[in-house]
Amino acid sequence: MTVRTRFAPSPTGFLHIGGARTALYCWLESRRRGGQFILRIEDTDRERSTDVAVQAILDGMHWLGLDADEGPFYQTQRLARYKQVADELVAAGKAYYAYESKEEIEAMREAAMQAGEKPRYNGYYRDRNEPFRDDPNRVIRFRNPAEGSVVFEDKVKGRIEIANSELDDLVIFRSDGWPTYNFAVVVDDIDMGVTEVIRGDDHVNNTPRQINIYHALGAPVPEFAHLPMILDQEGKKLSKRTNAVSVMDYREQGFLPHAILNYLVRLGWSHGDQEIFSREEMIALFDIADVNKAASRFDTEKLAWLNQHYLKTDEPQSFVAEFEWHLQRVGVDITKGPAPVEVIAALRERVHTLKEMAERAKIWYGPITAWDDKAVAKHLGNASAPGVLEAARALLAACEWKPAAIHQVIEQLAVQLELGMGKVAQPLRVAMTGTQVSPSIEDTIYLTGREEAIRRIDAAMAMAHA
RNA sequence: GCUCCCUUCGUCUAGUGGCCCAGGACACCGCCCUCUCAAGGCGGGAACACGAGUUCGAGUCUCGUAGGGAGCGCCA
Numbered sequence: 001m002t003v004r005t006r007f008a009p010s011p012t013g014f015l016h017i018g019g020a021r022t023a024l025y026c027w028l029e030s031r032r033r034g035g036q037f038i039l040r041i042e043d044t045d046r047e048r049s050t051d052v053a054v055q056a057i058l059d060g061m062h063w064l065g066l067d068a069d070e071g072p073f074y075q076t077q078r079l080a081r082y083k084q085v086a087d088e089l090v091a092a093g094k095a096y097y098a099y100e101s102k103e104e105i106e107a108m109r110e111a112a113m114q115a116g117e118k119p120r121y122n123g124y125y126r127d128r129n130e131p132f133r134d135d136p137n138r139v140i141r142f143r144n145p146a147e148g149s150v151v152f153e154d155k156v157k158g159r160i161e162i163a164n165s166e167l168d169d170l171v172i173f174r175s176d177g178w179p180t181y182n183f184a185v186v187v188d189d190i191d192m193g194v195t196e197v198i199r200g201d202d203h204v205n206n207t208p209r210q211i212n213i214y215h216a217l218g219a220p221v222p223e224f225a226h227l228p229m230i231l232d233q234e235g236k237k238l239s240k241r242t243n244a245v246s247v248m249d250y251r252e253q254g255f256l257p258h259a260i261l262n263y264l265v266r267l268g269w270s271h272g273d274q275e276i277f278s279r280e281e282m283i284a285l286f287d288i289a290d291v292n293k294a295a296s297r298f299d300t301e302k303l304a305w306l307n308q309h310y311l312k313t314d315e316p317q318s319f320v321a322e323f324e325w326h327l328q329r330v331g332v333d334i335t336k337g338p339a340p341v342e343v344i345a346a347l348r349e350r351v352h353t354l355k356e357m358a359e360r361a362k363i364w365y366g367p368i369t370a371w372d373d374k375a376v377a378k379h380l381g382n383a384s385a386p387g388v389l390e391a392a393r394a395l396l397a398a399c400e401w402k403p404a405a406i407h408q409v410i411e412q413l414a415v416q417l418e419l420g421m422g423k424v425a426q427p428l429r430v431a432m433t434g435t436q437v438s439p440s441i442e443d444t445i446y447l448t449g450r451e452e453a454i455r456r457i458d459a460a461m462a463m464a465h466a
Numbered sequence: 467g468c469u470c471c472c473u474u475c476g477u478c479u480a481g482u483g484g485c486c487c488a489g490g491a492c493a494c495c496g497c498c499c500u501c502u503c504a505a506g507g508c509g510g511g512a513a514c515a516c517g518a519g520u521u522c523g524a525g526u527c528u529c530g531u532a533g534g535g536a537g538c539g540c541c542a
């Protein structure tokens with residue numbers, strides 16, 4: 001039987017980083033084993049599900065390149081099927097109607113807590129054999145086995161056993177006519193032939209209940225793998241308030257999708273000492289059974305390192321489009337400056353993100369907007385600066401406009417004026433950028449363009465004399 | 467409260483009884499290189515939560531303690 005995994009988010013928010021890792025692992029597991037990856041939107045919570053969130057999740061998945069083989073399926077479109085299965089369960093005596101109000105249930109829970117027990121349903125209607133009646137409080141509850149225990153071998157956590165006496169008769173159909181999560185997932189996973197259920201470990205405690213439903217339905221139980229949580233830098237639960245949680249936030253911060261994937265694949269999983277994984281390597285080497293049991297923290301510094309690694313080793317062509325997206329976001333008109341690929345070549349070793357790259361590229365697409373006083377004083381205010389600028393102006397007006405040729409001009413200048421490279425390059429750097437930090441001087445000048453470079457030297461000469 | 471789960475450098479991790487006075491990576495510090503900033507090279511500090519056991523031998527097995535997390539919904 002072929003392996004089928006599924007990613008089943010509920011559309012109540014954006015695709016967050018933990019969900020992205022779950023999706024990645026599902027995707028990798030299906031890819032390595034030659035199976036299928038299914039996307040299913042769990043939108044039975046009519047109160048909180050939104051179309052905006054559905055779109056955000058789809059966009060996030062697409063941006064990461066985690067394309068599904070099947071779906072997206074929507075649970076809201078499968079209502080008739082859930083009803084049918086629930087009715088079968090009731091007919092077979094494996095589920096029953098119950099009529100307590102929410103308030104009554106709440107009171108029941110509190111009473112149980114008082115008595116030092118788990119808060120749960122007391123089973124009032126379990127053996128009452130109450131027939132269907134039209135009642136606003138009517139729900140369908142699953143008749144959970146009273147005896148024995150449920151045991152399963154989790155591919156991440158290992159053997160897990162929970163006594164049925166710990167489980168109560170959960171609601172599988174709400175009074176509003178919609179199925180609950182625990183029921184809908186099982187019906188869907190059976191119908192969709194899911195063989196590997198890979199999800200967050202906040203679902204571990206639901207698994208025994210679901211296994212009981214599989215049994216009641218006479219369906220084969222899939223394999224389970226529960227992934228530990230991803231915590232923030234402080235070891236706290238990731239929260240929208242203090243962390244970037246949406247994968248699209250990471251896009252805005254200038255991270256490459258592949259860097260995020262590489263970071264995520266190593267968070268909780270490893271292959272010896274290897275840190276860098278191409279898409280193909282991930283697929284070939286990843287195994288859900290090798291995932292760690294413990295929660296891990298999200299370390300933006302390491303993500304930044306990976307991002308830079310890909311920035312400086314990937315073919316610039318492969319991410320120019322993404323870079324141009326960032327250039328536009330910082331208000332750059334890319335027709336008014338150098339080709340973005342050339343900017344990438346100059347900056348890729350000096351920044352960690354595309355956002356940073358775009359910020360620093362601004363100086364080549366428009367006038368210098370700010371002068372660093374210290375830089376001006378130090379490098380334009382010294383004795384040799386005017387001579388350097390003047391000589392450079394003359395040579396740059398005539399040389400071939402290529403970084404290598406410009407480099408020669410600078411060197412020639414240093415020899416001619418009997419100055420160190422620093423004395424020659426720094427005044428020019430300040431002239432080109434208004435600051436004392438930039439890529440190599442020849443790249444900086446080259447990207448500025450001849451006309452503009454000369455204009456900036458003129459401006460700098462005025463400042464040097466003043 | 468009850469149930470389930472987790473615990474190796476600051477962080478991500480290697481490690482499946484001897485190869486470990488614990489390896490790699492990020493971060494940090496130092497040196498080198500150098501037109502600035504980076505990148506790169508070299509080097510450094512830094513961990514088996516604790517306590518009992520089992521064993522000739524334990525980071526690795528068992529039990530306990532402590533700490534952390536998740537769940538206990540007509541949310542997913």
